Amino acid sequence: MECPNEDIVDKVVEHLSNETSNQVGSYVWSYLNTKRRSTKPSTMELQRILKKEHISQRFDLDPRRFSRFYEVGYFDAENNYGGHIDSSVIFSPKGYLPREVVFNFTVHLFGKSLNILELGARAEGLEQLNNDLFGVDGYISNPNGHVFREKKFRSHNEKINQMKVLYLRKGDFVENQVSASMYMRMFGDDIKYCAFEQDNFFNKMKEYLELDKALPKLAKEMSYKKSRNVMLAEVRRTLPTLCGLPLQLTVDAALSSHVEYKAKLNLVDLLHQRPDADAFLESKPSASVFAASSLALVAAGVKSGMRSASTLHSATSISGEVQLKNGKTFIAKINLPDDDATLVHIERKVARIENNRLNPVQPSGGEDHRYCTSSTSGKVTGLKMCAEVKNQYPELKAAITVEKVDPLLKTYQFVIERDSSSGHQKLLMSADTPGSKVNRKMEANFEVAIPQKKIKIGVTTPFKKISVEGNLEERKRMEDYAAKLNLNVDDRRHYDLDGAFKIGMQDGRKKYTVTAKTAAGSAQTADLMTELQYSGRKPSPYASIDFHLDKVFEKPIIFKTLLNLAAPHYQSKLEYSGPKFNGKLEAEATHKALLDVKGSVKGEYQIGNEPKHMLNIGAEQTFTKQGRNHNLKHAANVESSSLGKFSYQIYSKHEGNEMKNALEVDFGGRKSALHVDINRNANDVYTGVATAKCDRLRLNHKANVVYQNKFPLQFQLKVDAETPTMKGLHAGVEYVMKSDPKWKFDGKARLAYPGKEFTASKHIDETEAGKYKMTTNIQWDRNGKVDINSDVVFRPKENEYTVESVARVAGVAEPFHLKKHVRYHGDNYK
Numbered sequence: 001m002e003c004p005n006e007d008i009v010d011k012v013v014e015h016l017s018n019e020t021s022n023q024v025g026s027y028v029w030s031y032l033n034t035k036r037r038s039t040k041p042s043t044m045e046l047q048r049i050l051k052k053e054h055i056s057q058r059f060d061l062d063p064r065r066f067s068r069f070y071e072v073g074y075f076d077a078e079n080n081y082g083g084h085i086d087s088s089v090i091f092s093p094k095g096y097l098p099r100e101v102v103f104n105f106t107v108h109l110f111g112k113s114l115n116i117l118e119l120g121a122r123a124e125g126l127e128q129l130n131n132d133l134f135g136v137d138g139y140i141s142n143p144n145g146h147v148f149r150e151k152k153f154r155s156h157n158e159k160i161n162q163m164k165v166l167y168l169r170k171g172d173f174v175e176n177q178v179s180a181s182m183y184m185r186m187f188g189d190d191i192k193y194c195a196f197e198q199d200n201f202f203n204k205m206k207e208y209l210e211l212d213k214a215l216p217k218l219a220k221e222m223s224y225k226k227s228r229n230v231m232l233a234e235v236r237r238t239l240p241t242l243c244g245l246p247l248q249l250t251v252d253a254a255l256s257s258h259v260e261y262k263a264k265l266n267l268v269d270l271l272h273q274r275p276d277a278d279a280f281l282e283s284k285p286s287a288s289v290f291a292a293s294s295l296a297l298v299a300a301g302v303k304s305g306m307r308s309a310s311t312l313h314s315a316t317s318i319s320g321e322v323q324l325k326n327g328k329t330f331i332a333k334i335n336l337p338d339d340d341a342t343l344v345h346i347e348r349k350v351a352r353i354e355n356n357r358l359n360p361v362q363p364s365g366g367e368d369h370r371y372c373t374s375s376t377s378g379k380v381t382g383l384k385m386c387a388e389v390k391n392q393y394p395e396l397k398a399a400i401t402v403e404k405v406d407p408l409l410k411t412y413q414f415v416i417e418r419d420s421s422s423g424h425q426k427l428l429m430s431a432d433t434p435g436s437k438v439n440r441k442m443e444a445n446f447e448v449a450i451p452q453k454k455i456k457i458g459v460t461t462p463f464k465k466i467s468v469e470g471n472l473e474e475r476k477r478m479e480d481y482a483a484k485l486n487l488n489v490d491d492r493r494h495y496d497l498d499g500a501f502k503i504g505m506q507d508g509r510k511k512y513t514v515t516a517k518t519a520a521g522s523a524q525t526a527d528l529m530t531e532l533q534y535s536g537r538k539p540s541p542y543a544s545i546d547f548h549l550d551k552v553f554e555k556p557i558i559f560k561t562l563l564n565l566a567a568p569h570y571q572s573k574l575e576y577s578g579p580k581f582n583g584k585l586e587a588e589a590t591h592k593a594l595l596d597v598k599g600s601v602k603g604e605y606q607i608g609n610e611p612k613h614m615l616n617i618g619a620e621q622t623f624t625k626q627g628r629n630h631n632l633k634h635a636a637n638v639e640s641s642s643l644g645k646f647s648y649q650i651y652s653k654h655e656g657n658e659m660k661n662a663l664e665v666d667f668g669g670r671k672s673a674l675h676v677d678i679n680r681n682a683n684d685v686y687t688g689v690a691t692a693k694c695d696r697l698r699l700n701h702k703a704n705v706v707y708q709n710k711f712p713l714q715f716q717l718k719v720d721a722e723t724p725t726m727k728g729l730h731a732g733v734e735y736v737m738k739s740d741p742k743w744k745f746d747g748k749a750r751l752a753y754p755g756k757e758f759t760a761s762k763h764i765d766e767t768e769a770g771k772y773k774m775t776t777n778i779q780w781d782r783n784g785k786v787d788i789n790s791d792v793v794f795r796p797k798e799n800e801y802t803v804e805s806v807a808r809v810a811g812v813a814e815p816f817h818l819k820k821h822v823r824y825h826g827d828n829y830k
Helices: 006-017 022-037 041-050 128-133 143-152 158-168 201-209 210-217 267-271 375-381
Strands: 068-074 081-091 098-109 112-124 180-185 191-198 222-239 245-263 275-281 286-299 303-314 318-326 328-337 341-354 356-359 367-372 383-392 393-402 413-422 424-432 444-448 454-460 465-476 479-487 495-506 509-518 527-535 542-550 559-566 570-579 581-591 596-607 613-626 629-640 642-656 658-667 670-681 685-694 700-709 716-722 727-741 744-755 756-768 771-779 785-795 800-809 814-824
Touching: 006 041, 022 041, 022 068, 022 081, 068 685, 128 413, 222 286, 286 596, 375 383, 375 596, 375 613, 424 527, 424 542, 444 542, 444 559, 495 527
Parallel strands: none
Antiparallel strands: 068 081, 081 098, 098 112, 112 180, 180 191, 222 245, 245 275, 245 286, 275 318, 286 303, 303 341, 318 328, 328 413, 341 356, 341 393, 367 383, 383 393, 413 424, 424 444, 444 454, 454 465, 465 479, 479 495, 495 509, 509 527, 527 542, 542 559, 559 570, 570 581, 581 596, 596 613, 613 629, 629 642, 642 658, 658 670, 670 685, 685 700, 700 716, 716 727, 727 744, 744 756, 756 771, 771 785, 785 800, 800 814
């Protein structure tokens, strides 16, 4: 790279006058004319030369088709600060899409230019890809035309077809090749670079766009394993102090992650309910974040200070599988890891830096807390969740774990078995933990064979086993039957029942109903009512079993199961009520749009006369957008008999010039809320009202904020705040800068709280070029005041700086006279 001079610029201008490519000419012309008007300090010599040149404009400068150079920025030469953003958009003569885009942001401070951020991207082959996707016969714009062209087009001249084949076989030609690269630099150092090159890119893309090609790929077993170690931050800063010793600040942060998964998603066979289909997913993600910071004074190479290091670790395992056997049995499994799972583990350590050595700070006092879900819930689910905190100042350890109560628990299994053929109907719904130490099997079975006039009903729970079998006698074909049934309870108690079996329809679903009771005068009594509803038709599959048995025990036995997959509302339910146990589990979900969802999980159970335990989880999110206006609501709630009640809500509403934002949290009846309301007024003045309330910390704060930022000409920020115990808190800073034609500056700041007030103001007037009158007033109480009048010379171009001040302090009879003069010339200061 050469520094610009008149000879080089003359050659460039001469070549530009003879340039025949509009792409090259438009970019060079825009670059030269932009640099001629630029305020960038590093191009001052180039500006001087270009202002002597006459560069004729004879190129088409349409930015949609031709290469251009852009620059926007501000630089204050007198105060020696500013910033610039420049970018280049490069087109190729062979294409109509940008070939390369570059963005560069530079800040000018203290006589130096700092390259803060540089982004660049380059791509080739996008034109053909765009034509294939959105052209006349594009894959997306005209699918039928695309298929016709792809499959049917052949020239009538066989010679042309042969030449096309030979052309494609040329060693230097690759059809549909796409290459792209991207880079990011900060402060001139490369932070990120990535690139790829792909032959036949569109054909390979279609394999993922077309379901008939993408789904078979997912049906094959896939595995993936990757580890990543990233240095997030590495900062070293040395700052001067009043004591004369440098203060060294260091910040280090690193991330280590590992992802391992294995999957087979045979969605085609599952969706088509083919006789045998399966899918499984196994994922083992883990991550660890380390962050350390230190602050130390350095004397003769010896450091003394403090260092803090924190670690966050998370490791989980997720595994599940789905099977469809013989087109009749659907099995879903959730597999649990062999060991306890650590969802989050946090640890913080603090050490002293003494003579360049780390000496751990000995913890003192502190408390240990451990919270776990109840032992009863552990019996029911086989798991318990625990949160543990060890706070021994300044050290801290915290962890959230999921631990096994049942050591043999390996799997949660859900089974739905259906058979519908030749008058035979069967529906079985089951939830179980096979192989576990505790029996958790919940199963309902309904089976009827019309030709054989047989019926069978079964309910199995950890507490009771009930079966009903019997014969049917037709009273009205395919609608009404008399039933003779035998009821067996726990293989010990038997009842003979008389009743009816009816077949009907409800809401488009098949409905089977059984009602029966013991004959009058029997020594033992029992009443039975069972209802089954089923529909396997798409898109609204539905299945439910409702079983009631009364007068056998001191409490009725009720067993209900339900599965409803009718979009957009989905439901599932499992309920049991009996002498020794009552339990219920319900799940609902509604999905109306991508960001409009609502769902809940509700569960409760009671063992014998023990207190009832419950867990309710709910979540809701809605989002609407129209133009720049939006309305977002995100809410979730958890209620547990062992952990209490917790809920939060986030909402944001933007309408016109008003915006309302809020975060509300409720934990155990103690509420916390943060509300921020913002209005945009004339002249870009923003007013905001922020309120913060917290019952636990007894906070009830309010702040009114006024903000305006028209840097560098005008700025204001005012904050008025109040608390339950303090009123009249104020913090504000504002300034106005004008140039009409001489430079003028007015600024003031004010801090106030009950009984105290601090004010500062500054007024500067330019008397002549480089000379200023400055008045500074500072007051902190009625008798505490400082007034400073100064004459200032500020001429950066001549490297001359002078401040001559007279300061009057309240209570001091004589004023203070201060003078500081610096002038730099050559290698000498004066």
